[in-house]
Amino acid sequence: MSTQETIIAASSAYPKPNQTFQYGTAGFRMKADLLPSVVFRVGLLAALRSRFKGGQYVGVMITASHNPPADNGVKLIDPLGEMLESSWEAYGTKLANAASDQEVADYYSQLEQEFNLKPDVEAKVVVGCDTRESSPALVDALVAALNSLSIKPNDYGTVTTPQLHYVVRCLNTQGTDRAYGEPTLEGYFTKLSAAFKGLMKGKSTRTPVTVDCANGVGGPQLGLLKKYLGDSITIEVTNEDVQTYSKLNYQCGADFVKVGQRLPPSITSPQPLARYASLDGDADRIVYYYVDKSNTFHLLDGDKIATLAASFIVDLVRASGIADFNLGVVQTAYANGNSTKYIEKLGLPVVCTPTGVKHLHHAALAYDCGVYFEANGHGTVLFSSDALARIQEHNPNTPAESSALKNLTALTELINQTVGDALSDLLLVEVILAHKSWTPDQWDSCYTDLPNKLEKAEVADRNIYKTTDAERKLTEPKGLQDQIDALVSKYSNGRSFVRPSGTENVVRVYAEAGTKGEADELAQKVKALLN
Numbered sequence: 225m226s227t228q229e230t231i232i233a234a235s236s237a238y239p240k241p242n243q244t245f246q247y248g249t250a251g252f253r254m255k256a257d258l259l260p261s262v263v264f265r266v267g268l269l270a271a272l273r274s275r276f277k278g279g280q281y282v283g284v285m286i287t288a289s290h291n292p293p294a295d296n297g298v299k300l301i302d303p304l305g306e307m308l309e310s311s312w313e314a315y316g317t318k319l320a321n322a323a324s325d326q327e328v329a330d331y332y333s334q335l336e337q338e339f340n341l342k343p344d345v346e347a348k349v350v351v352g353c354d355t356r357e358s359s360p361a362l363v364d365a366l367v368a369a370l371n372s373l374s375i376k377p378n379d380y381g382t383v384t385t386p387q388l389h390y391v392v393r394c395l396n397t398q399g400t401d402r403a404y405g406e407p408t409l410e411g412y413f414t415k416l417s418a419a420f421k422g423l424m425k426g427k428s429t430r431t432p433v434t435v436d437c438a439n440g441v442g443g444p445q446l447g448l449l450k451k452y453l454g455d456s457i458t459i460e461v462t463n464e465d466v467q468t469y470s471k472l473n474y475q476c477g478a479d480f481v482k483v484g485q486r487l488p489p490s491i492t493s494p495q496p497l498a499r500y501a502s503l504d505g506d507a508d509r510i511v512y513y514y515v516d517k518s519n520t521f522h523l524l525d526g527d528k529i530a531t532l533a534a535s536f537i538v539d540l541v542r543a544s545g546i547a548d549f550n551l552g553v554v555q556t557a558y559a560n561g562n563s564t565k566y567i568e569k570l571g572l573p574v575v576c577t578p579t580g581v582k583h584l585h586h587a588a589l590a591y592d593c594g595v596y597f598e599a600n601g602h603g604t605v606l607f608s609s610d611a612l613a614r615i616q617e618h619n620p621n622t623p624a625e626s627s628a629l630k631n632l633t634a635l636t637e638l639i640n641q642t643v644g645d646a647l648s649d650l651l652l653v654e655v656i657l658a659h660k661s662w663t664p665d666q667w668d669s670c671y672t673d674l675p676n677k678l679e680k681a682e683v684a685d686r687n688i689y690k691t692t693d694a695e696r697k698l699t700e701p702k703g704l705q706d707q708i709d710a711l712v713s714k715y716s717n718g719r720s721f722v723r724p725s726g727t728e729n730v731v732r733v734y735a736e737a738g739t740k741g742e743a744d745e746l747a748q749k750v751k752a753l754l755n
């Protein structure tokens with residue numbers, strides 16, 4: 225049979241439902257029963273992408289992150305562990321929407337020709353999935369697509385999204401001077417735990433940190449990581465039930481905590497000033513929190529993690545005696561206004577990009593060290609290859625410089641530089657707090673969040689909302705931005721913006737103001753302009 229015929233035969237087992245699909249910020253994501261045809265076609269896309277990249281490995285992750293248990297999703301990982309290059313999202317969308325098996329096969333061949341893909345360049349695809357009930361069948365759909373092209377994918381089983389990103393990068397850099405690590409889970413755990421233990425040497429024993437794993441894949445993986453960490457840290461794991469599918473992200477996890485600004489109900493008697501953290505369903509996102517002595521809840525979100533990491537790394541670089549090192553922080557419009565002010569006060573450059581990790585990641589590459597976080601806890605730290613070389617070649621002049629340099633080097637190993645990684649970020653925060661001997665309230669006191677409110681509005685057509693200035697201003701519908709500005713001007717420390725979501729059929733409204741009541745009121749008033 226020709227390739228066309230084998231694709232058609234295999235595709236016929238995965239008929240397309242009557243639905244339009246779009247590869248968005250988080251790949252394809254929706255109710256799992258709508259996804260088999262999409263995942264099959266993403267398998268074809270992954271093969272094309274790998275061949276386009278000269279036969280390098282690409283990854284396919286099956287997950288719907290913080291979405292409810294009945295949802296699932298699929299996204300592609302590029303060879304260095306980054307998100308799929310944006311220009312390819314459109315090919316994914318077109319493949320997913322092809323009306324017949326014949327059209328699927330035709331479009332596959334068309335792309336093969338367009339990119340002049342040689343038949344002798346073999347595709348290499350790795351796959352991983354989260355713990356959802358629907359995940360194994362979706363992996364089967366992916367494997368069926370690859371098998372129809374005579375490709376045998378490398379299945380990493382149930383893994384966190386960042387673990388798969390790590391593995392993809394390791395596979396493609398093996399044996400080069402940019403080798404990222406062993407392309408196995410053991411390699412991942414060993415790399416993180418060795419760096420962590422080095423950084424914690426000589427630090428006094430800390431109180432435990434409690435980690436809510438959203439009843440997702442982070443639970444079992446954190447359980448494994450703990451074995452490698454030994455007694456270098458005490459981690460208490462909660463919400464780690466992956467057997468009861470309905471519990472995933474239910475009343476727990478990073479999204480629940482961030483959106484509701486409250487504890488997961490499973491934490492019934494929080495210890496004042498103890499450290500708590502929540503992961504999301506695929507463990508690429510983390511937020512911290514604590515209750516103070518009067519039992520009031522305080523969130524330490526992605527902005528707080530970014531400022532903590534940036535100030536710590538700047539200090540380490542200085543203490544190592546490395547000069548002319550430029551460190552920048554990348555945020556989105558959702559970053560709290562006071563976090564931005566704080567970073568400016570530290571004398572660090574800070575830029576704002578559109579929402580979505582790929583935009584932040586790209587902007588962070590402009591620095592020797594780019595620290596990027598979304599307020600909701602997605603984020604990581606990138607060191608440029610030039611910066612890594614300078615750190616490696618630097619000759620310290622004093623024992624103090626030598627010790628700082630050693631820690632800086634270990635940090636570059638501890639941080640998953642492919643993508644935001646809740647497990648790696650957890651260890652990063654723990655290291656910094658240990659080095660500063662800080663309790664969570666001391667960390668929190670660096671700056672006070674401006675009261676804020678995030679709302680969503682259901683609108684007839686979110687595509688009529690067009691933005692500029694990193695999504696902070698509307699250009700369309702005409703006149704709406706002026707109305708928003710007029711409202712904002714009535715509030716001290718007021719700020720508000722409106723943008724269409726990239727992952728849900730809604731428009732998001734964000735507002736900040738001097739008091740919580742004013743922030744809520746401003747958000748309501750801006751929302752009312754949309755109807």
Ligand SMILES: CC(=O)N[C@H]1[C@@H](OP(=O)(O)O)O[C@H](CO)[C@@H](O)[C@@H]1O
Pocket residue numbers: 249250558579580581598600602724725726727728732
């Ligand atoms: C306000 C907000 O939290 N938006 C989220 C959300 O994007 P929207 O385009 O706002 O739907 O999902 C993205 C993917 O997970 C994440 O990167 C982003 O931060």
Ligand SMILES: [Mg+2]
Pocket residue numbers: 289290504505506507508509
């Ligand atoms: Mg996630």
